[in-house]
Amino acid sequence: MRGARIWGLVPAWVLMLATLMVPLLIVAAVSVAERGSYGGFAWDFNPLSYREILFSEDWDGNLVFDPKYLAIIGRTLLLAGATTLICMALALPVAYVIATRPPKTKALLIYLVTLPFWVSMIVRVYAWLIILGSEGFVGRFWHWIGGEGTLLFTPGAMLVGMVYSYIPLMVLPVFAAIEKLDPALLEAGADLYGSRWTTARRVILPLTWPGLAAGAVLVFVPALGTVLEPMLLGGGKQMMMGTLIQTQFGGARNWPFGAAVALVLMAMVVIVLVINARRSIRKEARA
């Protein structure tokens, strides 16, 4: 019986091995390889790439601490964090409104939330390029209220694009959490003299926290690796980890360095997932 169960998992293991573990090992191997003269890499063990993340060589060949890549990592964390927080703040009221509609309206609204997934990500980000551009309605409004220059190619533009791209991933788990709430609890909040705001803060928020945490992971993790928004809306001016990796494999032809940054990014993701896993295990243990 036990044996049979283990054998049943073989296809899954094979798939994981072929599509995740092997490529990961290749990336890890490349990250410690020698840079090839014309892109690519040469099989020579050399952990220089990791050193390059923190140090650079000055004219005399001395190693000096250079925070330029740390700054990129920091910016990536900041932007992903801001995206997550904004998504949380926006998703809570949206999910609450959806969850308290009659069943038919509810189904329709949830369908609308997932609708953007039917359109290619690139097309959607391009749409923001137009909306924020000087001919788009937001861009025109910006000029109309006396704003100067363009809204595009700023951290703000990137943030708008990222919040837009990832917010459905926050709305869905938060909606699921709010829908599970017993409506009588909200009435009890009001019955016991809690204003809407008090009831939201002291009853809804704590009870939907698991949904918010799940949404935060779903948003934060892909936001760390985002490439499209910095490239298109940020105009490539503000390097992020995703775009950094992309340029190393592309224009800069430094595969080992690209691979090293990719592994650092992955380590960050793993840290987030481990924190989340520990949290849910603790919660299970308490229940």
Added chain:
Amino acid sequence: MTRGKAVEVFNVSKRFGDYQALDHVDFTIQENEFFTLLGPSGCGKTTLLRMIAGFETPSEGAIVLFGQEIDRLPAHKRHVNTVFQSYALFPHMTLAQNIAFGLENLGWDKPRREVRVAEMLELVHMTAFASRRPDQLSGGQRQRIALARALAPEPKVLLLDEPLSALDLKLRQAMRDELRALQRQTGITFIFVTHDQKEALDMSDRICVLGQGRVQQIGTPAEIYEEPENRFVADFIGETNFLDAEVIALDGARARIRTPLGLEFDAAQKGLSGPGPATLSLRPEKIGLQEQATGNVLTGTIRSRNYMGGYTHFVVETGGASLRVSRRNAVSQAESYAVGQEVRLGFRDESVRVLAR
């Protein structure tokens, strides 16, 4: 004793789409009263309670709380608390935090809150459980905490929506007594919703019987039971025999009745407009058998017998009608009437209620 008006419900109707849940409901509840809304499931009891609490708004009519019209007052500003049918305790708070929630919102300072929480826990005999969470409690304990939480802010009116329906029989009886004692002790006006007529008769000062979204009758438990004003009330509360009859003369509150059983007598009436067909209601325990048969006496045949412990229920056939008769087993002799036996049965004029057909 001068008692003010606690809650006045003026001609309140409620429609959900095309469905008329409440139809021109009108009554007044006095201060310190234990007032029960009694009716079958779906008759609109919860809806009425929710309108008083502020979770629904009347489609028509007005609700006045201690002289103040509250239709525009949101739920969190009404000095009314609810014991929810599902208890609705906050699962993420301890019992003490649950009880303190309303006090915090009212702006009570910490020392005063702590005193009140301790007082409430003591009142419902749950002091030892203060730092537990609701999911660690039994149904009866949750019930008590819901009660303590609702009483803590010293509401003027306490609304209770079938608070005992989730408890088992023994506990239910004990809680009835406790609730009643608590109401006397605190002097708070209770509006108690139930579909259980025994509960209503046992606990209430006055009962409002609701049926099909309308007030069927309002009165003390004895009035509701002894003097039902229509067939719905007579049928819903307790057991009764309905007999077709003819009103042959009407003189104020008295009516001359002729029954197909061949009897003619006077009975109290209310709401009849004139002679014509009517329905009689005659409670089973008000019919005497054999030596207890007095008043209007008939003979009949016992068709069935159900021994119920304290009582024995008989069905007696007489003149084509089947009458349910219940007889208290005072000396353990009720079994002595056998099925098929001929018996005398009788009832007094004043035991009969004449109802409009």
